[in-house]
Amino acid sequence: MPERERDRDRRIQDLGTLKAIAHPLRMNLYRALTIARTATASQLAGQVDEAVSLVSYHLRKLAEHGLIEEAEPQTTDGRERWWRPATDGVSIHDEDFSDAPEKAAAHTAASRLFFEQRADMYRRFLDERAHWGAAWNAASDSAEWLLKLTPDELTELSRRMYDLVREYEERGRAAVTAGDTGGRENVAVHTYAFPFRT
Template identity: 55%
Template sequence: MTEYRRITDLATLKAFGHPLRMRLYGALYMRGTATASHLAEELDDGTAVSLISYHLRKLAEHGLIEPAEPEGADGRERWWKPAQEALRIDSSDFRDTPEGSAAHTALSRVMYEQRRDHYLRFLDQRAGWSPDWQDAHDSSDFLARLTPAELKEMTAELHAVIDRYTQAGKAADPEGRETVAVHLYAFPLRNA
């Protein structure tokens, strides 16, 4: 598995930007490995296993996921895993054409909706988490007056901090650890 992959081609961007494929990729990323049947159970929305298999094959065609070693006794099922530890998608790679810009915007909207759903699910389930986890969670927003260069520098620093904690968490004892979603949006804002 490569460390990260930067998506720079429009065909892969469009393939990944399908809402169900993004959900499947996210679920697979969380699990590490899974079959279409496992993912159908996890989605729990009535999506047919055959449709999930189709979308997994589309993700594989673009190198976003790859076959994994079978983990179960049933050798007929295909196991899948992410082909990289992380994906990077920069708007600068797609803004030169109207189609690329539109596809990047559509993908960004789907990503936002899915992240929003994750946070709302946490809010609905918050009472089921321990007081320590309830107290540790954060929901903040800030307004800063920055230049584009300062925003890029700040973003790089925040990414470095998150990466440091991510790497430390991989090396540490798993006891007491949970997967934590960190959603970061930084963008210029004008009054409407």
């Protein structure tokens, strides 16, 4: 499949696509493919510790919903099918799933799954922190801010944070493309911004 101008993010608005990505293994595969940019089922199977046949099945399900797509082969071995994310990311918004109870329930279940997987990633870092060394430990961050905002202010804050993360994402990809991989690791940035009452 030829290279094309990639969409920034795909906004998931239908229940079928939400359910497709809100599967624990599929979300892990989507995340691994986002990091790798292109990979085969065999390569991804090794990362998620599952059988190649099972990984292939779930990759096809993600492709059916336009979340991933076939990529140009990276080797001359024509037996392997290469995959890539169809966009740079996905977004899911509450307002797209709040008009029916079953849609709202699916959105809540998906959100909980994503949170648990992100929490597992952070727990793994905490367990392995001693092996990362002083520089990565000093650079890593965990913070909490308790603010008094309006919905409009929270929307603006989220957009500005999103734009800043995208700037660093593009910087990292450009550096890797230019061959500057020294000292670079995959970095997860998770934020949660929500109202609460005491």
